Amino acid sequence: MNIIYNETRKQELILKHLLPVLGYTIDVKGEEMQDLLCNCKLIEASAYEILEVPGNRSEGVLWFPIHAMSHFYYYNQEHNIHTGIRIWNRKDVILDPDSLFEDNKRKYTLQILENSEVLSISYTNLDYLMQKYKDMERAIINISVNCTLYAQNKLYLLYRPELERIDQFRRENYLFTICASLEIQAMHLNIKSKAYLDYANKLNDVN
DSSP states (O other), rough: OOOOOOOOHHHHHIIIEEEEEEEHOOOOHHHHHHHHHOOOOOEOOTOOOOOEOOOOOOOOOOEEESSOEEEEEEETTTTTTTEEEEEEETTOOOOOOHHHHOOOBBOOOEEOOOEEEEEEEEHHHEEEEEEEEHHHHHHHHHHHHHHHHHHHHHHHHHSSSHHHHHHHHHHTTTTHHHHOHHHHHHHHOOOOOHHHHHHHHHHHHHO
16 A cells, blocks of 8 residues: 555546545635645555554544445454455445544454555544535535445345345445455355355356
8 A cells, every 4th residue: 555645646536536426516626625635645555455454533544445346344253254344336435434423443444355546534634624614524424324324234135045145245246246255255245155156156057
């Protein structure tokens, strides 16, 4: 993971990708753009690199991979396995709402699955931007609400029978099945990788 010291490229990515995803409908200029540039980093990350590990809120970061899918997972000590929590698509704004808004410790590991430029803003800097700019605050709150909805839908998925669960998962996460290993895919279904492969082969035979 390397920091890219190119302010022109960083501004281009903020204007072209980040702000539209945040819901900005007007060009950001002047002081607000300078604040974004000063409080945001541009990073080049490699496929399967770990961007973040569990820790305190003070070390938390908002991540925005431009061209890469990513995922959250944690180590389940009770069952001695890694458990997938959230799949992040390309150009998703990645954060942990429980940590950002509730000051809780961050529980998840973030792994990027493809090579990509990544914009990042520390939670400390994000606090400053949200306090100063209401559009930023509204955008981050909306993202946190979407995180809650995702968690609810994921819970519904995990209650389905295994074959139906895998079928739905593969249909809804096609790009993820291309760039993620079988082991990573399986951890998001609470299924062992060998069992997942067997089920996936059955689905291929049916289709």
